[in-house]
Amino acid sequence: MQVHLKTIHETSAAAGWAGPRSLVIDRTPRAGGLGIGFSGEELFMMSIAAGVCNSLYREAAERGIPVAHVEIVVNGDWGGEPVQARNIRYDITLESTAPREEVEALIRSVDQTADIPQSLRAGTPVKLNSIDVRKG
16 A cells, blocks of 8 residues: 655645545644645544444444444544654444444454554554655
8 A cells, every 4th residue: 555645836735645535634824834634643543533434334244234324533632752642542423223232342343453543552663764855
């Protein structure tokens, strides 16, 4: 998997894309940005929700559990030096006609197997691969 990010000419805003899908990334005006896109911190938190949501739908299909609606709210704090995410927690609301016990078992299983939360819990290393500095 590969994603790209490229700043928009002479601004702090950037376009991010993976294949045919794209979004705008920026900082808040308070942080010196234009405030026209998601911040990196917001995308980090959203990736947790996306990973859980994708896993819920996949595992629900495998178990034959119908899912009509999912809402995931992720909260966290940012602090320290260097700044990092802390105290990340999430809440799930799932609408289904399946028995409550089956849905709760599905959610608890996904909590233990969803790729993004598991990568974070395992402390997946992130490595700078290369640097290319160009004169502008």
